[in-house]
Amino acid sequence: MNDFEIKTVINPLTADREYIREVAEVKRALELWTMEPGFREAFLAAPEDTLAAHGLSVDALAVKILADHETAMKYQKTPPGELPSAVRRYRAFNQEKVADRARMVKEYCVPKHPAVRAWRSRQINRCWAELGARNRSLIHVPMTYELDLGCSVGCPFCGIMAPRLQKVCRYDEDAALWKGVLAFAKETLGDAAGQGTCYYATEPLDNPDYERFVDDYFEVFGVVPQLTTAVSMRKPERTRAYLDAALKNCRRVHRFSVLSLELLHKIHDIFTPEELICVELLPQFAEAPQNRFANAGRARQSGNLHVGEEDGNTIACISGFVVNMAERSVRLLTPCGASEAHPTGEIIVTKESFSDLDSFKSVLISMIDRYMQTEFPNDQPLFLRPAISFQKTEEGVEFFHSEKFRLKFRGEDDLSPALYQDVLDKLQTGGKTADDIAEELMEETDSFPAHVFFILKKFEKAGLFLEPYECEGR
Ligand code: SF4
Structure with a gap:
């Protein structure tokens, strides 16, 4: 032994x-x-x-x-x-890495704002249904930041179709706005606003002031955001200095995208294995034996890349806001499987612009008020998500989506299986409110409205209903 x-x-x-x-x-x-x-x-x-x-x-x-x-x-x-x-x-x-990711999903990324928290939780549950096991690797961070508009790298497989680099945010010009944005994000969402990154559809090292922005981020949140860079060897001394400082302040995993075999050799020549212990190397070139591109974004459009077969392809790991400092915009988005309607594997709920700190604050608050609800009101018309099928079972009802997802609701909370089935029947036409369903079942079967509301809340929390903003025009 x-x-x-x-x-x-x-x-x-x-x-x-x-x-x-x-x-x-x-x-x-x-x-x-x-x-x-x-x-x-x-x-x-x-x-x-x-x-x-x-x-x-x-x-x-x-x-x-x-x-x-x-x-x-x-x-x-x-x-x-x-x-x-x-x-x-x-x-x-x-x-250690897996446990850290699990803590991020369940603890660190949970926003303190009740409406954002409830909306994120419904999106996570929706993603279990729609994306299956793929959802395990998505942390659903509620806030992330971009310091540039576009990306200089132009990867042919880019899952979020980053446009070409058009603008960078400079620290000397925008430090006050940046600090204000971070402080307000923290005030609104709590520490969860500091669990994102300072890149998304951007390359972090495109920004010459990236390190200065990150210093402020550390000051506000006490963490260094994860770096994922495709240009680790553009200036190896910059990458090394950044990693040294970042890991000294806050130990977490960073990532280099490896775009070619030549780049892999350079990285291995320049960095010792010990130096890269906290840096994952992501194989993103065709000859790499285990390379698979997510079938989303530009990879989806390309006929000659080795893309994953299954649906549920997305690289989006945000259920929340992307604040772009260069464009002065906020996008609200959440992952989905890439499709014609959502080629980048993101549902972009809305995008709005801001010009200064005050307008950033009002954009953020108005997005929360307009799109995120702690719970649906009883007069909200309810529609089951069209991609999810359902059936009655001996014990109650179950919802399913291909082989990926099966969610059973059993009459084990003192409510009869028949009541679950009656509620499901009422939902099938779509557009009835919780009040309508409770009233109809009270008249037809003597059911207690409180029991009907209880079952509907369970379905709502499981992400089985369209969000109110998705029902508009139905
Ligand atoms: S994958 Fe990353 S580095 Fe490549 S184009 Fe997209 S954002 Fe830029």
């Missing part, structure tokens, strides 16, 4: 250098496995030599267990204590 300690790598960083080296080298070997054509074959033929050729001395069996499905299956039932230390430590490192 191997007796070794499991320590944290991200937050806090263990001081054990050998531990860090081991995890960082496994990470690098896996990057080669997923991105370097021919690495897999060479490694399987001569594991130690192939790792050594890349400057790695980590246990080859550990890499094999983590990378190769067949080997992983062989060791599936091995007691954890008998696995190589690098396997257990790398898995623990991954669990």
Whole structure:
């Protein structure tokens, strides 16, 4: 039995250098496995030599267990204590990241404003129905920021179809507005307003003042926003200095998009495995063995990119506001599967402009008032989401969407299955209000209105109804 300690790598960083080296080298070997054509074959033929050729001395069996499905299956039932230390430590490192993401969805990204909180929660539930497992990787951040209008990189696969770079926001001109926007965002949404990023349909390092904007962000929220850059090697010294400062202030995971094999080699040449332990490398070039583009945005329009097959394609991870400082605009959006109606995998609910801090405040507040409701009023016409099917079951009713989603409501809260079914019947025509349904069922079946309202609230919270603004004109 191997007796070794499991320590944290991200937050806090263990001081054990050998531990860090081991995890960082496994990470690098896996990057080669997923991105370097021919690495897999060479490694399987001569594991130690192939790792050594890349400057790695980590246990080859550990890499094999983590990378190769067949080997992983062989060791599936091995007691954890008998696995190589690098396997257990790398898995623990991954669990740290997964746990952090789960905390973001359930805790850090939950806005303090009740209406925004309820709307976001309904969108998350809608996404479970519409996107299935894809929703697991979406944090539904309620507020994010763009410092430029457009992006200089122009990736042919860009899932959100970022336009070409047209304008950048300069710190010397807009520092006061920026600080005011952050402060008001925090006042309105709480700390959740600081869980987003300072890029979305933009490349963060396009902005020459990115670091100065982020310093203010840290001042207001006490966190450094995650950086995802496709131009990590445009000025490697800038990237290194940024990462050094960012990780010193706040340890979290950042990401480099790897757009070519040449870029992967440059990144691996310039940064040691240990330096990149908190930086995920995203394979985004056609030759990378495990590359798949989300079938959204420009990738969807392109005939020759290797895109994912399933629907539910989106890279949007925001259910809330995108504040663009260069254009002076606010967009309210939430993810959906990319389609003709929503090619970028986003439902853009609205977009409005502001000119100064006062108008930013009124735009934000008026969007919340107009589009977000803590709960639907009883005189709101109710429409079930057309993409979701439903049926009666012995125990009550269930809603489903292809094989991805099945949500059962059972008569286990002292309400009879028949009442769930009666409520569903009343909803099928669409457009009846909660008051209408309660009154009709009281007359027809002697049901208590309070019970009917209770069931309707359950359906509403599950995101099964169109939002009031989606019902307009129906
Ligand atoms: S994927 Fe990112 S870097 Fe590439 S064009 Fe879109 S926003 Fe720019």
